[in-house]
Amino acid sequence: MRHNWKSVRDEVAARILRSDYAPGDRLPRDEELAAELGCARSTVVRAMQDLADSGIVERRRKGGTRVPANPVTRATFDIPVTRSEIEARGQSYGYHLLEQTPAPSPLHVTTAFGLSAPQDMLHLRALHLADQKPYIFEDRWIALNTVPEIRDVDLTTLSANEWLVKNRPYSRCTVRFYATNAGSDYGPIFATDPTTPLFVVERTTWVNDAPITSVKAIAHPGYQMLTEVG
Amino acid sequence: MRHNWKSVRDEVAARILRSDYAPGDRLPRDEELAAELGCARSTVVRAMQDLADSGIVERRRKGGTRVPANPVTRATFDIPVTRSEIEARGQSYGYHLLEQTPAPSPLHVTTAFGLSAPQDMLHLRALHLADQKPYIFEDRWIALNTVPEIRDVDLTTLSANEWLVKNRPYSRCTVRFYATNAGSDYGPIFATDPTTPLFVVERTTWVNDAPITSVKAIAHPGYQMLTEVG
DNA sequence: CCCCTTATTAAGTACGTACATAATATTTTT
DNA sequence: AAAAATATTATGTACGTACTTAATAAGGGG
Structure with a gap:
């Protein structure tokens, strides 16, 4: 089941966890990852945007996607009534x-x-x-x-x-x-x-x-x- | 410039702010909003998912999209090294x-x-x-x-x-x-x-x-x- | 050598179609 | 009437294409 964005996200997260991609490193381009994992680029994009929202990767146009050199812990709190x-x-x-x-x-x-x-x-x-x-x-x-x-x-x-x-x-x-x-x-x-x-x-x-x-x-x-x- | 997901998001957020859609209300279906705003459904989906991530709307399959009856303030903190x-x-x-x-x-x-x-x-x-x-x-x-x-x-x-x-x-x-x-x-x-x-x-x-x-x-x-x- | 202009690159977005899935609503069966 | 099977619905996801944009790199002129 490689063809959904969550498994792509988890695969990339696992690589970062294994230090295949270390802090400061640049990741392969979306297109390359898509080819490697056998899915469409848009699926990789969805996965990457989720990782970027969590602060696990940083994405910049032309600059590509990289693991932040100074990682942060991003915590979300819901303050209810x-x-x-x-x-x-x-x-x-x-x-x-x-x-x-x-x-x-x-x-x-x-x-x-x-x-x-x-x-x-x-x-x-x-x-x-x-x-x-x-x-x-x-x-x-x-x-x-x-x-x-x-x-x-x-x-x-x-x-x-x-x-x-x-x-x-x-x-x-x-x-x-x-x-x-x-x-x-x-x-x-x-x-x-x-x-x-x-x-x-x-x-x-x-x-x-x-x-x-x-x-x-x-x-x-x-x-x-x-x-x-x- | 109605044809981008951020303007769709801001339009929906503005309607909630104006209480066009009040807490507990159900929003129009993605398809209807897309038709009304003159864009593709996928654009509305992108906007809605962003609003859902912020806790401004809740989305459920078949149940549709609604403004939460009990809104929360969702705060995100970055804890750096x-x-x-x-x-x-x-x-x-x-x-x-x-x-x-x-x-x-x-x-x-x-x-x-x-x-x-x-x-x-x-x-x-x-x-x-x-x-x-x-x-x-x-x-x-x-x-x-x-x-x-x-x-x-x-x-x-x-x-x-x-x-x-x-x-x-x-x-x-x-x-x-x-x-x-x-x-x-x-x-x-x-x-x-x-x-x-x-x-x-x-x-x-x-x-x-x-x-x-x-x-x-x-x-x-x-x-x-x-x-x-x- | 530095500054400015131009090209290139990789992510960002928009669209439309097809299908999957989880809820809910309806119908049928007991 | 309660329970179970079935249909319906609105969101969720995948894909591929075309195009946009910001950032960087390369090139050219002073």
Whole structure:
């Protein structure tokens, strides 16, 4: 069964694994590989594009295909809506809106959006619960200029997360991972010591350069983000 | 210029953005879209597969293409060899091997690999410097059964990271992100308080189910992992 | 010898056809 | 009415051809 792109991909990947093609090396041209493996060039192209998407090979017009001299591990994470994440774990989902205040954006939000001046925003603080226990605390700012309808949405039962994702899709998004201390802000929420390290995912979204929302999602102590490659 | 797959992709993405196609909705069949946009079905297929790869649509045989009812943010991170990462920042790279000891794998490493019993491994502790300052500290275990050659490699000048990546490509890898405290282990290394929160990337790699290496990369205080989507 | 122009190369794309495959829907059988 | 066999459907894949494009290499002129 040599005549499908996945087996071509696996064959090329195996050669790289065996160091037949080593980092920095140039691979045979698509046409040659096609002739060697007895398939059409388009099949090799499909296989190679998959390998290129995974960062296993690099392709350049005229330059050919090569194994990167400095290989990288390309990891892909799916960040779901928090409710889906909790339900996928087989736990019950709970949601508490702690605060909902219109306010001008503070400096760190203004700069996250790349704005030159503060804008009117809606500030939300909410807690997501898994089996009644604090799972993720979110601190969110929503740009009222871009999303005025949010004023009329009841956010005490439906999380802003969910409303936005279904009503205000974004065209651009930055994601930032880092570690922080629970401190006096999050310590009480998770009923933990102020020195407890917490994992933070910060996401900022735009639609055609107009700011939508910026969220800090602070995960409960011990939270890990996991993915498989290959 | 409607006759290329990127413009087809962008048109469909724009329709989703405008909520012409809302979460849960089924899109027209490839053939219909092709007729509407005046291109071949294969062009629509190419566009749709790209959208599916980004998680923007879901495709199922017979079921058709639809906008996911529970959208996710799909973020992709490239984790380079540490030296490349530092040099890409325009900083000078430095490397110090702090410890190199053969030892049976401790429990957390044994379980990370999914092994039933401890194996002989090489334990390394090393520090990567950017502009002479501690950047990433790594705590690494290498499976000697799978990579016996590592015994004869001089790891005082070349990091194990680089040697492995060029000589022992992996076929499978898990990546884990989390937060930890500097504590007495890492506090002295980064010259920081034991309560300082630190960002950790833990990677475990195999080649055809044989364990290669498991690394904890502890980043300096303030380290952030950043990516753009869209 | 260096710079600029021109040729060549190998990947990138578009198209159309034919067929495969996995779901789903329908019909038949028990 | 439930279960099993069968038909239908929309995506998935393979192929071959023709053409485009970006990058490199070769050539020519100052």
